[in-house]
Amino acid sequence: MRTRLSTQQRREQLLGIGAGLFAKRPYDEVPIEEVAEIAQVSRGLLYHYFPTKKDFFAEIVRGQRDQLLEMSAPDPALPVVEQLRAGLDVYLEFARTHPDGYRIVHRATGGDDDAIREIREAGMAANAERILTALGALTTVTETTRVAVRGWLTFVATVILGWLDQPTITQDELRDLCARTLFAAVGVTP
Structure with a gap:
């Protein structure tokens, strides 16, 4: 019924x-x-x-992306390193507790659909801007910094997908790996 x-x-x-x-x-x-x-x-x-x-x-991809962006919004009252760690913690916890939603956002293809690419691109751009804004307190943001952050975001999405499929390290270990990788990519010592 x-x-x-x-x-x-x-x-x-x-x-x-x-x-x-x-x-x-x-x-x-x-x-x-x-x-x-x-x-x-x-x-x-x-x-x-x-x-x-x-x-x-x-609409499914957009909804999952928006939920993740809302949950991972940075707290500007925290120091930059803590903002990053807190954002990664939220991101990883979302992936762990909403693996379907995370996989949809990061594996979505929907064929050769421009709308899906635009939704994913908007999510990546929003995350990149958040990170670049925070990094601006530690270093001069250059075009190289922007490229490094975009590459790092792709790295993070890929390692989280792998971790969801085969969680061989702890969530904290994965967070710390991601944080170290970002700082190395942009040439900043936290």
């Missing part, structure tokens, strides 16, 4: 189901009908909320 939900509740339900499915299987292997079946709604109702499968997937 189908449960009556408010528009917002139904939308959130559909996004949650989709997030779970897309985190475990590639985009092309998740039929929209499966989402509708799990939610016990018609495919037409799902398309009422999200006009296409790509729109649905993009």
Whole structure:
């Protein structure tokens, strides 16, 4: 029997189901009908909320990215090194407690979809700006610094994905590795 939900509740339900499915299987292997079946709604109702499968997937990626950005916002009252450590702690804890959401944001392809690339790029740009702003208190931010931070963000995403699949070191060890790598990449001794 189908449960009556408010528009917002139904939308959130559909996004949650989709997030779970897309985190475990590639985009092309998740039929929209499966989402509708799990939610016990018609495919037409799902398309009422999200006009296409790509729109649905993009909204999932955007939602997971926004949640992660909100949770990892830096505390400017902390010293720079502590801001970084605190941000990494939140990021790693999100990945550990929301592995599906983390995988969606960092493994999302959605085919050759420009919207997905733009969502991921906006998340990376927001994180890079946060880090560059903090680093500005320790060093002069140059174009080399910017390139190093962008590369470091890709490194962090990759090592966290590997850690989620095979957690061979502790969360604290991974955080410290990531922090040391950033400072080495930008040539700063904390």
